[in-house]
Amino acid sequence: MRFIPIIFIYLLLNSSVFADLLKPNPNIKPEYVVKIQLEALMSNDKPYQDAGIAQTWEFAHPQNRLYTGPLSNFTLMMSAYPYSLMLKHTNHKIIFVSKNEDTAHFFVELTDKIGDKFGFTWTVKKVLTKGIYKDCWMTSGVSNPLPLAKSA
Numbered sequence: 001m002r003f004i005p006i007i008f009i010y011l012l013l014n015s016s017v018f019a020d021l022l023k024p025n026p027n028i029k030p031e032y033v034v035k036i037q038l039e040a041l042m043s044n045d046k047p048y049q050d051a052g053i054a055q056t057w058e059f060a061h062p063q064n065r066l067y068t069g070p071l072s073n074f075t076l077m078m079s080a081y082p083y084s085l086m087l088k089h090t091n092h093k094i095i096f097v098s099k100n101e102d103t104a105h106f107f108v109e110l111t112d113k114i115g116d117k118f119g120f121t122w123t124v125k126k127v128l129t130k131g132i133y134k135d136c137w138m139t140s141g142v143s144n145p146l147p148l149a150k151s152a
Contacts, residue, residue: 021055024136030104030124033059033137034094038108041078041086052087053078061125061138082145085112086120094122102126104137115151120144 022036037056044052056078057071068074077083090111097105106122121143127133 021051021058024059024127024133024138026135028137030099030126030137031094031096031106033124033139034106034108034122037139038086038089038092038094038110042089042092044087050075050079056139059138061140062127062129062131062133063125064138064140083142085116085118085145086110088113090115097121102128103140109148110145117148117150118145119148120146 024033028036037059040052040055042052044050046052053075054071057065057074060068060074065074068077078087090113092111093109095107095109097107099105102125104124106124108120108122109117110120111117121141122139123141124137125140127136127138
């Protein structure tokens with residue numbers, strides 16, 4: 001009988017491991033999609049290893065998912081240069097560029113964990129096809145980084 005209380009205490013103390021990821025829904029605006037993804041990547045390994053990558057994947061547009069493959073492939077891609085610059089970055093600034101009915105463009109200034117600054121173009125599209133993501137804004141593309149400044 002002591003076994004059950006020990007498991008309960010373990011699960012209680014480690015409940016963050018089971019934290020739910022935010023899911024796309026039509027009420028989330030495109031700029032907030034970018035914010036959700038960047039903040040997740042900033043603290044990538046919280047509450048568990050690669051949680052930020054998993055959160056980012058949740059908002060990957062279905063067309064983007066066809067290109068990047070399943071979450072395991074997306075994790076490998078995000079863990080390799082140049083996208084690894086986004087992992088555990090220290091700061092980011094989201095700059096609105098343009099938006100129409102189904103596409104929004106942003107420029108992201110990001111400071112990586114060693115202090116170098118990079119720029120990314122971030123494209124978010126509304127899912128127009130039927131299915132669970134219909135009318136949700138999701139990331140359809142992120143550019144390779146553009147070096148902006150080296151740390152001192």
